[in-house]
Amino acid sequence: MEKDIFKMNKGVSRRDFMKVSTATMAGMAFGAFNIGFAGAQEKADVVIKKSPMNIIMDSANFPWKVAVKPFKVAPHIFYVGNAWVGCFLIETTKGLVLIDTSIYETLYLVLESIHDIGFNPKDIKKILISHAHIDHDGGAKAIKELTGAEIWLAREELEFKSNSNIPKFTEMFKVIDYEPDCFYDFDNPIVMGDIMIRPKLTPGHTPGTTSFFVDVKDEKGRPLVWAMHGGVGTNTMSDSYFKKTGFPVSLRDQFIRDCEDLKKNHVDICTPSHPAHSNMLQLVPQIRNGFNPFYDPKKWAAFLDERAEFARSVIGK
Numbered sequence: 055m056e057k058d059i060f061k062m063n064k065g066v067s068r069r070d071f072m073k074v075s076t077a078t079m080a081g082m083a084f085g086a087f088n089i090g091f092a093g094a095q096e097k098a099d100v101v102i103k104k105s106p107m108n109i110i111m112d113s114a115n116f117p118w119k120v121a122v123k124p125f126k127v128a129p130h131i132f133y134v135g136n137a138w139v140g141c142f143l144i145e146t147t148k149g150l151v152l153i154d155t156s157i158y159e160t161l162y163l164v165l166e167s168i169h170d171i172g173f174n175p176k177d178i179k180k181i182l183i184s185h186a187h188i189d190h191d192g193g194a195k196a197i198k199e200l201t202g203a204e205i206w207l208a209r210e211e212l213e214f215k216s217n218s219n220i221p222k223f224t225e226m227f228k229v230i231d232y233e234p235d236c237f238y239d240f241d242n243p244i245v246m247g248d249i250m251i252r253p254k255l256t257p258g259h260t261p262g263t264t265s266f267f268v269d270v271k272d273e274k275g276r277p278l279v280w281a282m283h284g285g286v287g288t289n290t291m292s293d294s295y296f297k298k299t300g301f302p303v304s305l306r307d308q309f310i311r312d313c314e315d316l317k318k319n320h321v322d323i324c325t326p327s328h329p330a331h332s333n334m335l336q337l338v339p340q341i342r343n344g345f346n347p348f349y350d351p352k353k354w355a356a357f358l359d360e361r362a363e364f365a366r367s368v369i370g371k
């Protein structure tokens with residue numbers, strides 16, 4: 055049976071095939087199929103050719119291929135992630151805060167990006183993890199070792215983190231476990247010098263998925279709110295996923311309810327936890343002095359409506 059599978063994939067070595075298969079599972083777990091790739095998971099050869107899977111595989115094997123030049127998304131907030139996973143750096147008067155780390159293999163790109171925009175990665179004081187999927191927290195331990203920064207996570211994510219039914223993708227990525235140093239207090243903001251970060255528990259994608267709201271001021275002193283939803287992939291909200299992992303289907307209901315609720319928060323600039331979830335990278339060429347293409351007070355609500363609709367579409371699947 056296995057042999058036949060390899061015959062069907064001429065030119066793909068056993069090791070590559072294993073990686074593709076793992077990548078296919080990874081795609082399902084990380085939400086790479088959310089946009090226009092329904093059904094692709096059954097065909098490894100299709101997956102190889104058609105993009106989101108390529109990004110995941112490149113991130114693991116040829117990380118330089120997913121490099122993205124860092125750019126500013128809001129006052130004091132910079133994109134230092136790659137083409138697959140978003141990482142955001144927040145500059146404060148008391149050091150740097152990093153939201154999500156990407157996988158271990160792409161970590162050097164994050165450090166380079168931070169350096170390129172003029173900061174010292176060693177000034178990172180806090181690493182805020184949106185959720186305990188390897189594409190968001192895979193570099194956490196290494197950055198902590200490099201900088202001494204605290205790792206923050208939602209307490210609600212601990213059970214998920216240790217659940218043996220959740221694939222760990224050790225075949226594909228270097229997985230380095232870590233213990234969080236601090237848990238989010240969802241009633242109180244994280245204050246770092248002049249910047250206030252408001253974490254919000256937004257379960258669904260995982261039980262402890264955390265979103266972030268940050269209050270900043272533009273160069274004219276006008277207040278702005280930047281937000282990042284911590285996890286909107288509906289790949290972990292299907293009936294079959296809940297059955298496999300034992301997590302309650304009510305997580306999906308809550309996600310849909312929260313999308314409606316979150317719209318009540320005014321957000322001027324929202325950027326996604328994965329570039330593929332919006333047109334963020336396509337807007338980069340429009341960045342110029344005095345103009346921020348990411349500024350769009352209507353986008354937050356539209357984004358949440360779209361993601362709630364995706365979540366409804368996996369009911370019964």
Ligand SMILES: [Zn+2]
Pocket residue numbers: 083084185187259285287
């Ligand atoms: Zn995830």
